[in-house]
Amino acid sequence: MHKSLTIAGSDSSGGAGIQADLKTMTVLGVYGMSAITALTAQNTTGVQSIFEVTPKFLEEELDSIFTDIFPDSVKIGMVSNADLIRVISKKLREYNAKNIVVDPVMVSTSGSKLMADGAKDTLFSELFKVADIITPNIPEAEALTGQSIKSKDDMVKVAKKIGEFFDGYILLKGGHSIDDADDLLYKNSEKIWIKGEHIENPNTHGTGCTLSSAIASYLAMGYDVPESVHLAKEFITGAISAKLDLGKGRGPLNHMWKMGSENL
Numbered sequence: 001m002h003k004s005l006t007i008a009g010s011d012s013s014g015g016a017g018i019q020a021d022l023k024t025m026t027v028l029g030v031y032g033m034s035a036i037t038a039l040t041a042q043n044t045t046g047v048q049s050i051f052e053v054t055p056k057f058l059e060e061e062l063d064s065i066f067t068d069i070f071p072d073s074v075k076i077g078m079v080s081n082a083d084l085i086r087v088i089s090k091k092l093r094e095y096n097a098k099n100i101v102v103d104p105v106m107v108s109t110s111g112s113k114l115m116a117d118g119a120k121d122t123l124f125s126e127l128f129k130v131a132d133i134i135t136p137n138i139p140e141a142e143a144l145t146g147q148s149i150k151s152k153d154d155m156v157k158v159a160k161k162i163g164e165f166f167d168g169y170i171l172l173k174g175g176h177s178i179d180d181a182d183d184l185l186y187k188n189s190e191k192i193w194i195k196g197e198h199i200e201n202p203n204t205h206g207t208g209c210t211l212s213s214a215i216a217s218y219l220a221m222g223y224d225v226p227e228s229v230h231l232a233k234e235f236i237t238g239a240i241s242a243k244l245d246l247g248k249g250r251g252p253l254n255h256m257w258k259m260g261s262e263n264l
């Protein structure tokens, strides 16, 4: 059994965060584990409240996991403050964790802030150092570089800019663009476009979480980064295309689309 760990926040509505990650890992046949960084009271209309764990408790969660069932890959999602980011980086180094995917979650689809303002620098200096792949969306890549993205050429320029301080794979996700959903996988000047058609669906809560945990799942199975990204893109495209419609706001995806639950 391949094993993967998500270090992320809990989403009470089940569409994003650790719930999306564990569903994704499970349907892809990977054993999922979780270290929770924060509880959120959240639904499809927004995030009502956030309750962070202490750095000490996060350390204890990570010690419990790494000293027993060692994960083949790790996905990191919402980490709301710099102290928690430092704990994760320290523990991943201490245990020599492999196949690390960092999704730099800053703001939810519903517009709520999920990371403290000062934490961005720590994300750069601590978490990016241990990551094999980072998966910013367009607004996150803009926030990381201070440059705006209006076209495919801008996506390439911004990926290059991120490449000046990060030497792993950068997956710059194009889902926020209205023309298509092409994502750019970039490393050391090498560009791979991961093609996607824009799907007309307002229910995209948890797309980033689902994509990054699918990448982590495929890495755990032994695929390399480009293969994992291609396979994960296929998974997310199916989950968006299944057009589940739950809740009053931006609803969740159908993580179970591969299991024939399209009648939900």
Ligand SMILES: Nc1ncnc2c1ncn2[C@@H]1O[C@H](COP(=O)(O)OP(=O)(O)OP(=O)(O)O)[C@@H](O)[C@H]1O
Binding pocket: 016, 107, 108, 109, 136, 137, 138, 173, 174, 175, 176, 181, 182, 183, 196, 197, 198, 199, 200, 201, 204, 205, 206, 207, 208, 209, 210, 211, 233, 236, 237, 240
């Ligand atoms: N409407 C859409 N049609 C097709 N693919 C999409 C659509 N929206 C997002 N995607 C794809 O979903 C994946 C996640 O990208 P997205 O940019 O939505 O991430 P994100 O903004 O980090 O997600 P989140 O909403 O969880 O923060 C990417 O592969 C992206 O291209």
Ligand SMILES: Cc1ncc(COP(=O)(O)O)c(N)n1
Binding pocket: 008, 009, 010, 011, 016, 017, 018, 040, 042, 077, 078, 105, 107, 108, 109, 110, 114, 204, 205, 206, 207, 208, 209
């Ligand atoms: C706990 C948690 N983690 C991540 C997200 C981002 O997902 P989205 O941008 O789709 O709201 C979220 N809303 N909640």
